[in-house]
Amino acid sequence: MARSLSRRAFLTGLVTWAGTAALLSSCRSGENETPGDQGPASGTRSSPTLPATTGTPAVVSSTGSRVRVVYWGSFSGALGEAEQAVVQRFNESQDDVELEYQFQGSYEETAQKLAQAVAARQTPDVVLLSDVWWFKFYLNGVIAPLDDFFQARQIDLADYVDPLINEGIREGSVYWVPFARSTPLFYYNKEAWSEAGLPDRGPRTWDEFRQWVPELVRSDGGTTTRYAFAHPNAASYIAWLFQGVIWQFGGRYSDPDFTIRLAEPAGVEAGQFYRSTVAEGWAVASQDPNADFVNGLTAAMMASTASLGGLSRSAPFEVGTAFLPEGPAGFGCCTGGSGLAILADKPREIQEAAFNYLAFATSTETTIFWSQSTGYMPVRKSAVESEEMKRFYEENPNFRTAVEQLPKTRPQDAARVFIPNGDQIIGKGLERVTINQEEPQVVFAEVAQTLESEAQPVLAQLAQRER
Incomplete structure (x- = not known):
């Protein structure tokens, strides 16, 4: 009761x-x-x-x-x-x-x-x-x-x-x-895809996308003029997008009972993947991924279905949408x-x-x-x-992508959606990994400790609210 x-x-x-x-x-x-x-x-x-x-x-x-x-x-x-x-x-x-x-x-x-x-x-x-x-x-x-x-x-x-x-x-x-x-979608610039000689679809796996990267990145005089991919910041919900990625690597933020799992090996591996995308020079930590995508500074990104109408109208190129790529542990995607x-x-x-x-x-x-x-x-x-x-x-087949992907989604981990500020706590940690290039093992251990502390009042309230 x-x-x-x-x-x-x-x-x-x-x-x-x-x-x-x-x-x-x-x-x-x-x-x-x-x-x-x-x-x-x-x-x-x-x-x-x-x-x-x-x-x-x-x-x-x-x-x-x-x-x-x-x-x-x-x-x-x-x-x-x-x-x-x-x-x-x-x-x-x-x-x-x-x-x-x-x-x-x-x-x-x-x-x-x-x-x-x-x-x-x-x-x-x-x-x-x-x-x-x-x-x-x-x-x-x-x-x-x-x-x-x-x-x-x-x-x-x-x-x-x-x-x-x-x-x-x-x-x-x-x-x-x-x-x-x-749900998050994989958005891609069809014009950039065509110029690169890529098939008109999203990558089926992150490994496949990595193989496509050399054809998508553009540089001029040693300066990158177009990245293959963009990561958002904490304020733009990088933790929401990473929720699917950590599942794709076999990890999770937490169990339903608020046991924090972020810093376990699978989570760290997912963090290392994110860090490597920037370190290798094909992804950028963006302050505004949607604007960078529309302006041709990035060839692809993950973003909400809510971005679809505006991107379709404002992009000077045809926009493609796809399911999220799979990782070593298979598919992972949440709702939002x-x-x-x-x-x-x-x-x-x-x-x-x-x-x-x-x-x-x-x-x-x-x-x-x-x-x-x-x-x-x-x-x-x-x-x-x-x-x-x-x-x-x-x-408008792009609008159908999220509906077809929805049956493959799963509920988000408790650490992000049920711990107050959990999204931003995780997101700030991911900023340290992508922007500051800090080691995920160290960062995630600190974030996990904070989440564990913040979860205690929630558990106490749940014990009173739900019996």
Whole structure:
């Protein structure tokens, strides 16, 4: 049975955590603030249209006036425009709920502000939380279980894509509903591939990619003018991308019980591989991999599906996408992105009204619109299987890559997604390996020690929250 912490213990822990999170407030969201994430490609397809008649039967009783619901979001640029289009369509589709959208900044900034808002008892009603932040708020009892709302609306949870909905379930209840969900993809410059005489596909393995490297790297007078590959920094979620790579080498960040495994031999081998890509001169540690890719400074990269729309529009060359390359231990890839949650301290009427938006935003019709506009994956099976998406994938095969890769993904390791700041702790270590060229064995041992320390409060809270 779940148990809540005392309010004093909860607020003390949350405010302390908010102070730590403030250190990350300048970090960019790897999926919502990069130059490549700028919406659909012009000239390649028409903009999808969200049906104005999409229904959202209200759970709340009509009182003659609309229930006001405050929604905190994290998307800017074209992603923000697409999300606001969803909000507008929701407001126009019914007369019971008026959703007020409030942009809060990156995923990290949104999480930090929510922690502060909880302490001040001035929270929004519904919030977008990333894969690495929702669990913290679940653990502290901030977000509500949603099973009753799904049942009241007779929404079949089985229609949600299994790996995506399952990640938001704790103790048999749904707390976090997939909305903007992604996987990493291997992006490549088809023009560079053609010039190099390479097959029009991604490398099947990292060893194969290494064989292609000499044909992709360009130099002028001893200066590299084009690298074969780019690594992001911690702020752009290198730890998210390395999650798949460490699996590909037979390692992992941690076990589900928070036993840290990063510094074990397989993890160190994966770190040595990353270090060698830069040391050998064919990969670069980039401050902005998307921009470097578009500008032709790199021939390939791993990045989120959320980058697809913007890259397709802004790149002066045809962009290719592929599954992630395999390593010595085979394939490895995780999911990522964000989902919607409703605050637990709200009156029932407000929660029901907030759920009306959540149901609309994750409906079959809306997730089709959202996916076609952004590159994020549809979160409903009925959307993936719809004739509209089938036609869209035929015309835009790059958008199909993530959906086809999804069945091969696995849930992320607890150390990254459940330890507060775990993503950045690991990411800063990876920066030391790629940028500073420090020995992975030394760096990962230090990072593992930090993760072990940071895991202890989580384990204590879990012992109280889940029994």
